[in-house]
Amino acid sequence: MRYLLLSAVLALSACVLPKDPERTTERVSGRELVVGVLADELSDPDRRVIDALAQRLGARPAPRTGPAHLLLALLEEGEVHLLAGDIPADTPLAAKAGLSNAVGRLHRPDGSEEDRVLLIRQGENRFLGELNRAIDASGAGS
Amino acid sequence: MIRPGLSEAADAALERARRLEWWTLGWLVSIVAVMGLVMGSSEAMQAAWVEDLLSLAPPALFLLALHVERRGPSRMYPFGHYRTGSMCFLVAAVALTAMGAYLVYDASVVLIRREHPTIGTFSLLGQQVWLGWAMIAALVYSVIPPVILGYKKRKLAPQIADQVLYTDAEMNAADWKTGLAGMAGIVGIAMGWWWADAAAAGLIGLDILRDGLRSMRGAVAELLDGAPRKLEDPGKLHPDVERIEQSFGKGREVRVRETGRYLHVEIGSAERTRPSEAAARAALGDRFWRIVSVTGPAPEDILEGRVPPAEEGKAGD
Numbered sequence: 001m002r003y004l005l006l007s008a009v010l011a012l013s014a015c016v017l018p019k020d021p022e023r024t025t026e027r028v029s030g031r032e033l034v035v036g037v038l039a040d041e042l043s044d045p046d047r048r049v050i051d052a053l054a055q056r057l058g059a060r061p062a063p064r065t066g067p068a069h070l071l072l073a074l075l076e077e078g079e080v081h082l083l084a085g086d087i088p089a090d091t092p093l094a095a096k097a098g099l100s101n102a103v104g105r106l107h108r109p110d111g112s113e114e115d116r117v118l119l120i121r122q123g124e125n126r127f128l129g130e131l132n133r134a135i136d137a138s139g140a141g142s
Numbered sequence: 143m144i145r146p147g148l149s150e151a152a153d154a155a156l157e158r159a160r161r162l163e164w165w166t167l168g169w170l171v172s173i174v175a176v177m178g179l180v181m182g183s184s185e186a187m188q189a190a191w192v193e194d195l196l197s198l199a200p201p202a203l204f205l206l207a208l209h210v211e212r213r214g215p216s217r218m219y220p221f222g223h224y225r226t227g228s229m230c231f232l233v234a235a236v237a238l239t240a241m242g243a244y245l246v247y248d249a250s251v252v253l254i255r256r257e258h259p260t261i262g263t264f265s266l267l268g269q270q271v272w273l274g275w276a277m278i279a280a281l282v283y284s285v286i287p288p289v290i291l292g293y294k295k296r297k298l299a300p301q302i303a304d305q306v307l308y309t310d311a312e313m314n315a316a317d318w319k320t321g322l323a324g325m326a327g328i329v330g331i332a333m334g335w336w337w338a339d340a341a342a343a344g345l346i347g348l349d350i351l352r353d354g355l356r357s358m359r360g361a362v363a364e365l366l367d368g369a370p371r372k373l374e375d376p377g378k379l380h381p382d383v384e385r386i387e388q389s390f391g392k393g394r395e396v397r398v399r400e401t402g403r404y405l406h407v408e409i410g411s412a413e414r415t416r417p418s419e420a421a422a423r424a425a426l427g428d429r430f431w432r433i434v435s436v437t438g439p440a441p442e443d444i445l446e447g448r449v450p451p452a453e454e455g456k457a458g459d
Contacts (some may be wrong), residue, residue, distance in 0.1 A: 018272055019334035021258055098260030101270075123258020123336050125272070132263045132270045 018125040025057065025127045027097045033059040036071035036087030045138075046139055047118060053082075053134035058106040072096060080141055082131070083119035090114055098122050101132045146303075147404065155301040157227030160208060162295055163201040163310070168215070170198050177344040180280045182261060182273050187280075189248050189343050190324045193350075194284060199237040199315055200310030203230035207306055226383040227402015231305040232361035237311055245320070245347025252340040257397055259331050274328045281328075285321035300373055303403040306362070307365060308373050309357050309384055316350045370400040390444060409444075 008124060009028060020026070033054045042050070054061045064071070071092055074080040088106050091104070102115035120128050148156065177191045183206020207230040215222045241376040253258075261277070263270040264417030292314025299308035370380040386407055387396045395411040408415070415435040422430035439445065 018261070018274060018332040021334045021336045055325075098262070101262065120260075121258075122260050123331075125261050125331065126273070128260065129263050129272060131269060134268060136265070 006097055017108065018129070020124045020126045021079050022121065022124060024081060024121060024124040025079065025130060027078070027126070028059050028081055029057045032062045033082065034080045034083075035055065035061060035073060036065045036083045037063050038067050038071065038083055038087060039081040042075055042084060043086055046086065046118065048138040049118065049131070049135050050082070050084060050098075050136040051105055056130055056134050057138070065124075068093075075119065078121060080111060081120070081127070087102050087119060088114040089117050091117075098124065098128055100128065101135050103135055103138075152302050155298050156304075159295065159304065159307055161207065162298070163204050163307075164175060166201045166288075166291050166295075166314070167198065167205075168311070169291065170194060170201070173284045173287070176199070176283060177281050180273065180276045187277050189245050189347075190246060190281065190298075192298070193320050194317065196237050196241045197232070197288070198314050200234040200306055200313055204304070204306045204310060206230060207402060223454060224392055224401035224404050224406075227404075228308060228361070228364045228400075229306070230357070231309065234306050234309040234313075235354060235357035235361040237353060237354075238309060238316070239358055241313075241316070242347050242349070242351025242354045245343050246351060247347075249340040249344030252335060253344070256336075257340075258336040261328075261331060272332075273331055274317065276444045277328050278325050281320070281321045281324045285318050288317035292318070303400075305357075305360060305373065305402070308321070311450070312353050312357065314355065319346050319349060320431050364400055367399045369398055370405060392443070394441075399412055409441055410437070430455060 007031070035050055039068060044116055046054075052060050053059075059071065071080055071083060076082055082084060083093070083097065086106055087093070088108075089102065095107050097119040100118040101119065102117060105113050106116045120131060174191065176193050177187065177194060181187045181191055207226045209227040211223045213219075222259050251257075261272065261274045264276065265271075265274050272276045282400045292311045295307055295312035295314065297306075299311060315318050318345075323346040324339075326343040327339030330342070356376060360371050360373075362378055363371055369383050372378045382405070383398050386398055387403070390407060390409065394409050395414065397411070398407045399406050412435065417433055417439055419430055422433045426432060
């Protein structure tokens with residue numbers, strides 16, 4: 001009986017935890033999902049993930065363009081929720097943002113390959129979980 | 143066959159310790175591998191991993207000292223290799239101190255920069271599971287073997303007067319604390335408290351740093367030819383010193399120093415063992431001042447009953 005209770009508590013906490021220190025998931029759910037677009041145009045894999053995430057959270061995707069560093073600064077402050085645009089996993093922006101799971105591969109002009117990722121605000125672990133599940137759902141994951 | 147210079151009981155204890163240290167190495171290597179897999183970008187996990195890596199040093203050093211100190215005296219090492227234990231003790235103490243200092247530094251940096259740890263998810267049976275849960279599982283695994291081994295080693299160390307073993311047991315106890323702090327930190331991150339992780343790591347780092355500095359104090363004292371100290375408290379003299387003074391004393395001055403687990407006793411004060419300037423000059427001329435002490439065989443009453451030199455060579459090989 002005790003173990004049943006313990007398992008129930010653990011399972012429940014697995015659903016509720018982890019939380020976002022800055023409540024990103026709460027702020028996005030049912031409202032706007034602001035996406036900073038770092039490329040000229042969003043590629044299909046990125047677009048599918050964003051749509052899947054928006055659907056999961058009942059939010060409306062709201063893309064924003066602008067200089068990369070401005071968008072990164074806005075991400076760090078929470079004004080922008082997600083950065084997308086054929087971002088490679090070895091991006092220097094990784095020092096200031098959190099990386100999603102891989103969304104397919106990128107083929108660079110010099111012939112090398114790298115995972116494509118999306119960036120979130122550092123520490124927003126619940127939001128990251130939702131994003132990774134959206135990646136799975138969109139079928140674009142590797 | 144008993145190792146030279148040990149009693150049967152001490153030899154048995156040493157053999158047990160040797161086996162325990164091989165077990166420790168094996169378990170630690172597996173723990174380092176497991177932690178390396180789930181480490182991710184978590185500061186807490188990285189610190190725990192570095193700390194587990196450093197924990198490999200004392201067992202390795204213990205086994206090294208054991209192997210080397212057996213060698214008899216040679217022309218290059220006329221006093222034998224007893225000091226290997228002292229050197230290994232210092233290195234182990236430095237490793238423990240470095241571990242504590244690193245944890246404190248790392249935690250401070252994270253807290254000052256207000257870095258929020260990002261911990262993502264991994265795929266398990268078609269579901270995305272938070273990596274933090276896997277990290278906690280790895281930390282549980284990393285805590286259990288060191289606790290068991292550390293407890294056993296701590297009991298053995300005084301029996302063979304081994305500081306390296308004792309320092310190692312202390313590090314294993316530290317492993318347990320760091321593991322627990324790491325778990326508390328990840329639970330804190332799950333609750334949205336980004337600072338919990340670094341704060342826990344920092345506190346534990348302070349505790350380990352304190353242990354490390356205490357060990358260093360003991361190791362340095364030994365290398366400076368200090369009198370034997372208590373294993374748990376380098377600030378106090380070991381009771382064996384007084385017992386030797388009383389037994390060998392008999393109106394003479396007795397000086398004791400330790401090299402690893404072994405003690406060296408000299409009869410006679412510094413004054414009584416200094417050669418005359420004439421004798422020293424006869425040996426080294428102008429550099430006579432270099433020879434500060436000349437000691438000889440032990441007094442008869444301490445030597446009596448010992449096996450004559452001719453038969454000694456046969457024992458212990």
